[in-house]
Every structure is written in structure tokens, then in C-alpha cells.
Amino acid sequence: MDTITNQTGLFVLLLLFSAGALGSLVLRKHDALSNEWSGLFSIAGSLWGLFFALSVIITGHDVSFAVETAFSPLFSLAFHIDRLSAFFIFVVSLIALFSSVYGIGYVKHFYKTYSIGVLGLFYNLFIAAMLLVVSASNGIFFLIAWEIMSVTSYFLVVYDRNDEGNIKAGFLYLIMTHAGTAFIILSFLLFYKYTGSFDFETVRANAALIPLTVKNAVFLLALIGFGTKAGIVPFHIWLPGAHPAAPSHVSALMSGVMIKTGIYMLIRIFLGMLQPVPIWWGLTVLAAGSVSSLLGVLYALTEHDIKRLLAYHSIENIGIILLGLGSALTFSSLGMPSLALLGLIAALFHILNHAVFKSLLFLSAGSVINETHTRNMEEYGGLIRFMPQTAFFFLVGAMAISALPPFNGFFSEWLTFQSLFKGIAVPDFSAKWMFILAAGALAFTGGLALACFVKAFGATFLARPRSPEVAHAKESRLTLRAAMGALAALSFLFGICSGYLIPFLESIGRDLDAFRNTPSFVSVSPEQSITAGGGFASVSAPAFLFIFIAVFIIVSFTVKYLINRSQRVKIGETWDCGTDLTPRMEITATGFARSIILIFKGVLKPSIQKEIEYNDSRSRYLPKTRTVILGISDVYGSYVYKPLREMITRLSLRTKDIQSGNINVYISYIFIALVIALFWVL
Amino acid sequence: MELPIILTSFLVSALIGISVRHRRLIEASSIAASAVAFVESILVSLKVASSGSYVPFSFFYVDSLGAIVMLIIACVGLAVAVYSVEYLRQETAKGIIGLTRVRQYFVLMDLFIAAMFLAVTAGSPIVTWISIEATTLSTAFLISFYNKPSAMEAAWKYLIINSIGLLLGFFGTLLYFIPLTSLQGSGFVSWQLLAANTAHFDPLIAKIAFVFVLIGYWTKAGLVPMHTWLPDAHSKAPAPISALLSGVLLNVAFIMVLRFKNITDAVVGVSFSRNFLILFGVISMLVAALIILTQTNYKRLLAYSSIENMGIVSLGFGFGGIGAFAAILHMIYHALIKSTLFLSAGTVLLKYSSTKIARVTGVLAALTVTGILFLTAFLFITGTPPFGIFLTKIFILSAGIKTHPAVVLVALFSMVVLFVGFFKHVTAMSFGKTPEGIKAGEGSVWLVVPPLALIAAASYLSFHVPGFLFALINGAAAHY
């Protein structure tokens, strides 16, 4: 393994993706060839990435080297891959692998409409850029990779360019991410100002030179900058638009992995570079996590666009990851490194898990959309009969994201909960209450997520088809199913094997200086029982699975063979109160969530429009049609972004007055500038 | 002999334009002159790179910065000459212009380029001033080329405002000669002589002189608040001329101030002039960015973007150190990319016959290659990695963060606003449905090759700067 944990290993990785990108561009005249080329190289690259990342994690040998550039000593192509980077390379590669497999089949429906070569180019570059982002160790180099990641993903978002909505979503995405980058640039500039370097290692070593107020500023800047990419509320507004707009295998990568790169940098900066940190940083992160997770899931409930719904769940899960990270920060400020490590493990584990089940969900949603040609859940229904395997994979994803045991989502949320529970016991007053609120937010989030996925699965796959499109749906192609199946299996395996995974994650956390010699609060017993918080709580995934399956078999066996052998099962109609049951009588996705929306109307600010048309305008007894539209107003748009936009636009219009068109005025500017300059200098 | 050859070839080409009525010959001679200038400029810059400066006769003087700007003129000039041929043919085909105008165009363009070459290579500040004045004169009729009222208006404003600016610059230049009044008999005052005689210079006069030069020449370089003519002129001129104006002429005027800055700095120290550079730079960035946000005309948008970039360059020189290095690099990138943008905008204008952003939709569908060029150039110029301008911007900001954090903050804000505004308009133009009656397809390959070559050059320079150019940049940056 040592043989590949060096720079050659990394170059091979980048080379594979570059070859995929360029090759598919060269072959752009042949759709199929280009697609296969891009797919094969990205698969090969992802496999190599997995191999490479695992080698680094297992051997613990950092890969670190720099290629100097001629431009300036400030900027070098510096790589530093420690275990934390390797973990993220692992996550990127893992999801990229299945997305690429899926893509080979999925992209076929773009043939002849759009250039497949361009898709292959940006797709491979996007993955390569993500790999660079998590392995760069020079600030400028990092920013370059970061922006390439943003721009390539922008082009993937607007790939389906005939849809005006996609263009708008892409626009919002790129300007938000650009604004976010400005904040990041500013924080790096502040690093440079006080440590004289953009190199992360140098900054870390000289972090003591940075005054506390500047550190605080850096914290806020980085939280906003990286939070924009991660989709923290209220900087999330681009996310529900952009993720659905991209082709589904790209959405899987964006939601599953790309947004985590923001989290990666938050970990890197807050836990890696700027230790020790003031306690309010951790509390702020906790608050951000609580708000994001709760609002994310609430907004998801209001959606009937399946991919937007999933996108909002990404916000929710980023919130959950932030809860883990926030508790890690808080504990480290309180001098409880073991608990901090627990929080970090929870965050890392959830990053991995969310990547798996969110990409699974996006891929299965993509399969559904591919067959039904709409993202509107109100037009689905009954797909479980037409696409049984897709339905099953979606169900697995839904259970995992709803944190139902024994799937992986449960175990990372369990760890997050444990770190929050332990936080309630800290002696610091404000921290204690923040932890209580965070735990409450997480508890409600869990319940609401469950409701949301009942809605999503039920409206999509169950009951009768609500539009004729559904009836033509067929089970998707083999590569699509293979990718989804593998992710579903992973989602299950990561749950069952959480006991095996946790030591790995712990070794990753220990790579950070703050935790190098920390006694662990997470242990795994021989029977795979995970114990967290120094014996505070424990759970065993295999035992749970065993009991569950055993009981299930006993129950089914008993009911089927011991009790009733003589009775018949008749297939009949659903009871319809004597009328003809039509799909229009089924509950809709909007209707399902309506009660929750109304309960949270203070937050969501729904608008209900009712339009009734009468048969006879004089006697208003028999309505002809009745339309109810339940809309959710864009609160952030109307209270944050719109005023901001209007303010800057007004400023812009004011500035335009300079260009009044009158030449006399223009000349007077020069005169005034001259006079001011003369009398200012003298 | 390189410099006289350059000037002569352009003058010969201009003469051919005046005396001959054969269109192909005029076109060929213009391209040939640009090609000769291109080759000779590279030779000159190689010489400068190896020896620091190049003084063939006492009449000429090329330092590192001059050589860089010379290269810029040569590159953009060649591309513009090639592009102009096809551009004017298409306009003739559309019935917009006749042969007389074409001849006029090439003659004036040749004179214009020649004047710019002379401005950066002349050994005397006064000759420099004369040639910069000559650029104004030769371009005035190019700006009013289409003879429409708005074009007339633009040309008039251009003429008047720049004349005033240049007269101020002239006055400032004269003031720099004060220490030389004691040295009797020297008829010809060269840049070197000025730089060598700073010892007797009254600091207060040096400051006043610098203010006049700064306001004066920067009127021509288009920094706020002296920029007012720029969006008008750059948007009304034919697209290739806009490329020359925005991409090249601004730099030519800009570096004049830098030359005087060196002299002033020798007298009163660097901080005096730096403050000016920073102030004008940041104001230019802010104003240009804000105006771009609600711009409705894409050629004006590009013009404002030039103002913004001049602001960035000014900021870079104002911060000094690595900022100056980045500023020079930025100047090069900006010249190449802004020309690309104007040339692509010209192709778009040919296709859509409108400079209103609202009337232009679906460029990617109608003009695929040009659309991609435009989009790429947009990403380049707004500082999106991996393109070079990102690096130069970061370097400039990091040069400033230590001493002027507030300025850096404003500059960063302007960059974001500019990106948002520019991107909004680019999105509106690139995507969407092509209007009725616009047929898809590039007009001619020669409308694509010149901008493609320019952007290719800029992209290449983003990743690798050839040794001699690097030596030139370092040599020039060492002075600031």
C-alpha cells in the first residue's frame, strides 16, 4: 500500500479523470462512444480513488508535496493528503463510482439533444476538482480548485439549457457560490495578513499570531463562505434550485458530495488550523445546524417536486452534520477533547452516510423522472408496480435518511444524539441550553423527516397512477439499477458494519492535532456493540438486525403455516363508499403535508389561494371546479435577498447618474478631481 | 532598426489606403503591416528582456514595461487587423458601409496603431504626448464611423474630454522639466534625463506635476471620474476599434502615468503616488461594477468592465510589491481578453444587429463558437480559475491586505457585484431562444479565428509565462 500513497498515486488519479474529460470532448461527435469513454474513465478513476484513499487511511502515511509555480512564492500547487483529506477522497470516489455507473445508462436519453462530449468533460472535471479541493493545502490553489468545482458544476446545472428554470437556477447558484467565495477569499487574506502565507500548514503553525478578533472575523467569514456551499440556512437559497436542475447522477454528486466540501473546510479550519477556539464558535455552529436541519426538513415537506424535496433534505442533513461538528467545537473549547472527538466522529460518519443514501435517493428519483418525464410528485403514483426495483431502492434510501435502524443513517444520527446528550451535562450554562435546543431540533427533525419520506414514497410509488405517463413507465436499465442496488446495499452494510467503521473514523479524527492523544469515548465491543460517551449509551447493529429478522421470520412463519392454512385471500376493489374510486380521490403530496405546513405556518408562511368556479353564477351552490393552490412564500427571498438586491440596484441606478450624458458635467468632474487632488496634496 | 520599420510599415500601409482603391490590396497591406509589427515587436522585447532596456537612437526608448505594452499592441493589433477585414466585408454585404469608408477605416486604423507604437517607444515625454494626442485624432473619426447622431455625440465627447485631459497632462509634463531649466542647451529631453535629474526637483512641484499628469493621462486611460467619455466611445466605435481602444489604448495611456510616477517617487517617496493610485483604482472598480449591474447595452458593459480592470491595475501598482507584478500580468490578460470580448461582441452585433442586451438571446444556439468564446472570456475576465486573472486579483488583494484592508474589502465587494452584473447579462444573452429571423451559424471562420487566437494566448499565459516575458514583467515590476 505504501507504493501508492505517494504523489504518483495522486497524479494517476487526476490523470484518469483528465483523460476522461478530454477524451469525451474529443469524441463528442459520437454520442455513445463519448459517453462510454467518460464513464469508463470516471469509473476507473473512482476505483483508483477508493484504493488510494483507503491506503492513506490504513497506513496513515500523509501524501504531501508541492509543485512551485513561477508566478509567485505565495502560490504553489501544494498537496497535503492526511487521513481527513483521504476520507473525503474516499467519499467523493465512492459516490462518483456509482454515479458514473449510473450515468452510462442514464445519459442515453440526452443523445442527439445535447452534446454528450461536453457533459463528459464537465462531469470528469467536476469530480477531479472536488478531489483537488480536499487535497489542496495552499489557499490560492485551494481557491482555484474550489472555483473550478463551482464553475464545472454550474455548467452541469445548466446542461439541460432549453429549460429556462435551469438557467435561472444555475444563475442563482453561481452568483451565490461566487459571493461565498469572496468571503472565503477574505478569510484567507486575513490569514495571509497575519501569518504571511497562504499555506495551510504555515497558517496552522502560526495561528497564534492571529489576534482573537481577527480569528472571530475569520470564523464568521468562513462559516458564511463555506456555509453557502454547504447550504446552511439562510445561505441555502441556491441549493433547492440548482441540485434538481442538473442531470440526476450529477445531482447525486452535488448533494451527496459537493456540499460536503464546505464542511471539510470548516473542519480543517476550525478544528485543524485555529485551535483553540472560543466557545461561541461551537455554539454558533450548533445554532446554524439546528436551524438548517429544522427548516430544511420543513421546506422539504412543502415540496412536491421530488428532486427539490431531496435537495431540501440535503440542507437538513448538512444541519445534522453541523450539529456533530458544533458539538465537537464546543467540547474542544470546554476542554473535553474526548467528547469533541465523539462529535467529530458523528459528523464524519453522517457525511459518509448522507453521501450514500442521498445519492441513492437522487439516482432513484432520476430513474423515476427518466420514465415519467416530470419532477412533479402529484403526477406520479403507483410506480411500485412498474418499477419495483427502483421503488425498493428508494425505500431503502428513505428508511436510511429517516434514520430507521438498521440502516446507516440511524447510527450516525445516534452518535450525533449522544454527543448532544453529553453536551447537556456540561457545566457551562449557555452551552447546556444550546445543546438542549440542538437536541430538540434534531429530535423534531427526525420525526419530520420520517413524515416527509412517507409522503415522498407514498405519493410516488403507492396507490394508483395519477397521470397517464406513469402507466408507460418501465423498470430502468441495468446500469441504473446496478448503481442504485449497490448504494442500497452500502446503505445497509454501513449500518450493520458501523462497529467496524467507527474505529476508522476515529483514526481520521485523531489525525487532527487537537485529538492526537485524546482518550476515546467511543468503543466497540466484540459483539459489535458501539458504546458512546464513556458507557453513556450503547447499541449493536448486528444484534438488532438479528433480533428483527428472527422475530420477523417467527411471526411470518407462525401466521402463515401454523395458524391458518385453510383460509383464502381474495383480490378485490378498494372500498370506495359506493362511488367509483379514481386516482383523483387519493391524497396528494401537498395534501399529505398540509396539516404540518399549517401547524408551522408561522415559519413557513404558506399562502392558500382558492378559486371556485360556479355552474350558475346566481345560485352559488354547485361549484363547477374548485382549485386550491398551497404555496410557500420565499421568506429569505423577500426578507433578506430581495431587499439586498433592491438596495444594490438602487445604488447602481444612483451611480448611473454619474453618466448623465452632459459633457459640461463630465468636464466639471475632471476639474473638480483636479482641484481636490491639488488641494489635498498641498 | 525595428522601431522605424514598424512605424514605416504602418505609414506605408496608410499611404496605400489613401492612394489605392483596390480593396484586397488595402486589406492585405494593413495585415502585412500588423504582421511586420508583430514580428519586430517580439524582436524588440527579446532585446529588452536580455538587456533591461533598448535605446536604438536617442529618439527611442523602450523599457520593460514599454516592451510589454508593445507586445500587447502588436498582438491585439494583428488580431484586430485580421478580424477587421472580414468584419467590414460583412458590413459591406449588409449595406452598412461602402468602399470609401473601408479605406478610411484602414488608413485611420494604421495611423492609430502606429501612434500607439510611437507613444510607448518614444524617448521623449513630449513626443509621447504628441503621439497620444495623435491617437485621439486618428480615432475620433473611427468612433463616429457609422455617422449616426449617437456616434457623433460619442466622438465629440471623446475629442473634447480627451483634449482637455491631455492638455492637463501636457502641463504636468512641462512641470517635470523644471529641474532641467538649469541644464542649458539640452534640446531634447528624454525619459532617462528626467529620471536622472530628480535631485534638484522641488517636492511640492513634483507633487503638483504628478497630479496634473495623473488626471490628464488617466482621462485617456479611463479612470473614474475622468472616464465619462469611455463607455460612449467604446460602444459606438466599430467592434474591432473598440477592441483596440479598450484592450490597448488604455494601457498605453496608463503606463505614461507610471513613468512619471517613478520620477515623482524618486523625489517625494512612494506613498504619495500610491495613495492616488489606490484611491482612483478603488473608485473606478466600485463605480464600474455598480453601473454594470443595471447595464442594458453589452458594448457599454464591456467598456465599463475595462474601467474596472484599469482600476484593478491601478490598485495593483498602488499596493506595490507583488501587486505591481500582478498588475502588469493583469494588464496583459485584460488586453487580450477584452479584445476577445469586443471581437466576439462584434460578431454578435453582426448577427443580431443590436447592441441591446434585451434583444440578444440564445447566442449559444445561434453562434455556438462565438458564444462559447464570449462565455469563456467572461469567466476569464471576472477572475474565474483556472484563468490567470484570478491569480492576479488574488495577488493584488494580498498585496493590499496588510496596509489597506478597507480598500481590499471594497475591491472584493466590487468584484462580486461586477461578477453578478456581468453574469446576469451574459446569461441573458447566451441562453434562451434565438429571436425569430436569426439564422444559426457563424458568418465566417475569420470572425472566429482572431478572438480564438487571443483567448488561446491568454489561456496559455495563465499557465505558463515564457521566459523572456517573465523577465520583462519582473524587470518592470521591480520599479514599482
Add this chain to the structure above:
Amino acid sequence: MKMTLLWTIQFLSVPVISPLCAGIIKKFKALLQNRQGPGIFQPYRDIGKLLYKDEVISRDASWIFRYAPYIIFTATVVAGTGIPLFASFLKNTLTGDLLVVIYTLSIGTFFLALAGMDTGSAFGGFGSSREMTVSALAEGGLIFSLLTVALVSGTTNLFAGSGTGMFAIGRSFLPRILAFGGFFIVLLAETGRFPFDNPATHLELTMIHEAMILEYSGKRLALMEWASANKLFIFAAMASNLFFPWGIAQGPDTAAIIFGITTFAIKIIIFCMVIAVLESSMAKFRFFRLPDLLIISFILNVIAIGMVYPL
């Protein structure tokens, strides 16, 4: 040997005793309403009868509908292994965590709601919608009330939580009582009792739980009914053992165990009576008033947790 026996009892007692619990409530309610009422073993007879009946399944139903009863029933039984019934020393460290129990029950809720939507009936859909609304809002209160106990006892293992005496730490008395208040509200919500749901109704406008299982018949209906009885029993057991941990067996000593079982039975019966009294004396709430109640439960628990470690 003894432990195996005890574990078998622990495993079996949830499914075996739960119908009895439902029967007791029904009987009490009947008595309170001056009716004779069915015997307390009537639920067993009902389940038995249903198990042997023929079934009708909608042609719109998918495998979700068919397998949901088994999964739901299994989930309740598995959850039952994670809670203390009569012996707190059976520390189930594998699945006895409060979150495991809660989320295992959620599996049941999840499939119940899906099954409700599966047949395309209008009733099933709104039943699921209401069920998920209530359970989503109950989640916070549920976790926090158990968390109060967990914090008092220093572990989230529910068995250990029932092992500490109620007055072992004097200052934990108030938090526990508050948490119990919260828990009781959640109990009513989760088990579909008044004022949240009327377990006996088939009136379209008010039913929640019944709406979802409307399409079931035969053995699947039996499992559904049984599972809901299990759930009721589990909640009652948690309420009695975690908040009033009296008499529960602390060690594998036969007398203690028998005492534990007895006190447990008494506590359960008392709970059944309380529920019956409540159901007889109270009207069902309008649906949109329920969130207030659930929020009250959550806030009670937040206060309780805040008081566990007073500063």
C-alpha cells in the same frame, strides 16, 4: 438457564400480555359508562377470530401493504425487548437504548403510514397524513422525556434507567414528574387514545389509526390490531417503569422477580384505569389543537432536562 428463561419471558410478555391490557381498558371504559362490556380477554378472541378469517386485499395494493403488518408487528416486539418490564438487571446493551426503541417504533409508524396510502383509498391517505403529523410532533417530547430519565441515571439504556430508585437522588424527583407529564401526553398521542384519536371510531372525519388499517382484513388486520395493542403496552410499561421505578427486580433473585412482576402488573392495571377514566371523561380534541398539546409536552420535558443539572 434462569437468564434464558427470563429473557424468554421478556420477549414473549409484550405480545402475550398486550391484548389483555387493551381488554382491561375496554372493560373499565364500559364500567365507567355503566355498561357490562366485554370480558377482558375479548381482544384475544378477536385476534384469534381474525387470524382464521378469509382476507380481501385491494387490487391496487403492493407488497408494502402485504408485508406491512408483519413488519409493524415485528417492530413492536423488537422494541419490547429494549424496555424494562419487570427486571432492570437484564441490561440489554444491544438494543436497549432509548433511541433504538423509539426509532424501532418509528419503523412501525413508517410502514403503517405507507400501508395506509398503498390502496389509494382516500381514508388511508388522510389517516397516514394525520398519523405522521402527530408522530412527527410527538417525537421531540418522546425523546426528551426518556432523555430526562437517561440523564438522571447517567445512561440512555432504559433498563438502567429503571434501576435507579425514584427518590435515590432527591433532586431528580421534580424533573421526573415533569418528564412524566410530558411522556403521558406523548403516550396518548402515540397509542392513538383520547384526546388524539378515538380507537373505537369509524367516523371518516375523526379517525387516524383506524383510517390507515381500514383496508385490512383477516390475519393482517389481526396483526395490525395486535401490534397496536403491543405499542400501547410498551408505552404503558415505559411510563410505569421509567418514571415510577418501584418494585422492579434489581437482581436475579426469584422473589424479587416475582415481586417485580406483581408490581408491574399492578402498575399496568392502574395505567389502564387512568387511560380509561381519561377517555371517558374527555372529548376528542380538534386536530389542529393537538400540536399545542404536543408542544406542551416538549416544553415540559425541556424544563425537566433543564432541572436535571441545576447550575
Add this chain to the structure above:
Amino acid sequence: MSIMALRLLLGIIFLTVVFLHLTKKNSGAVIAYSVQSLAIVLVLFNSFLETGRVSLLFVTLLAFVVKVILAPLFFVRLIKKNGLRFSVSTYLNIPLTLIIIAAITAMAHSQKLAPLVNIVPANHALLSLALSAMFLSLGLIINRKGALSQIIGILSFENSIIVFAVFAGLEQSPALQAGIMFDLFVWLVIATVFMSMIYRHFGSLDVTSMRHLKD
């Protein structure tokens, strides 16, 4: 020539600028400019007399031809051709203009600009006056709406610079001066052509009628 005569010439230059501010007729402006140019030529001639360099005589002649003869000729033809007797109005009325003139003159004489006028201490007063003339010319261009007045303003600005340069001893070599003069001539031609084109396009020489280009 005596210093008194030079002062007189400079006074004439200064007064012509003031007159340019006040006159309402285009012809008056042209005449004022010719007078001003003549004064400049005399000043240049004086420096030829002092130095005795023949080349300076050549420059003086060139200046005479361009400024005193050609420029007014162009303007007069323009005025005749288009019948532009009256100049377009100003922004400020006459009293206000006078106040501004006073303010600008005071500014040019202010202590702040002392180093500038002390280049040649003997010519201190002259330099101040030349500086005032410069600023006043700028003020003229700003205040006047007429294109012709603006052109004359620029020319008068240039004259003031020349006169400042002469008194400050900053003359350039004759070759360069000739170049400058040639530039000026070309500029003059172009400006005149533009003026007639503008008149054709806009129907007046009022620059405020040009309002196509604004943001």
C-alpha cells in the same frame, strides 16, 4: 521687450479669457481668441528676440499662421456657413459668472499653488496670471453650452499653458514645438469638421442637445 510690455500682453490674454466668459456673440469669441493668439505670438517673438535662435522664429511664424490666421478663419467660415451669430447660452448668468471668475482667479493666486508660480521668482505675478487664465479657460469650457465656445476654450487653455511655459522657461526644442503645433492644427481641422457635422446632425451647436448617450 520690457517686463511691463510682457505684463501687458499677459493682461490682454487674461482679459480675453474673461471676455470669452461674458460674450454672447460667436464672432466676439473668435475675435477675442485671435487677439489672445496674437498676444501669444508676440510673447513667443519676444523669446526669439531674447535668445536669437532662428528656429524659434520659425515656431513663432507657425504659431502665427495656425492660431492667428487659420483658426479664426475656420471659425468664421463655420459661423458664416451656418449663420451662427449668437453663442448658445451658459449655465450661469453674468453676475454669477463674474463671481466664479473672481473665485478661480483667487484660487490660482492662492498660497497653495505658490511653489508653482515661484519657479521663476521674477515672473511670479506673470505665472499666477497664466495659471488663472488656465483655470478660467477650464471654467469656460464647463460653463458654456456651445460647441464653438468649448473649442475656443480648449484653444485658450492651450494658449495659457504655452504662455506659462514660456515664462517659466520650459520651452521645448523647436522640433517638438513644431510637432505640437502640427498636432494642434490637425486637432483644429478635426474639431471644425466635427462641429459642422454636429450642426448637421443636431441642428445646433448646443452640446446639451446631445443626450443619446447616458446610463
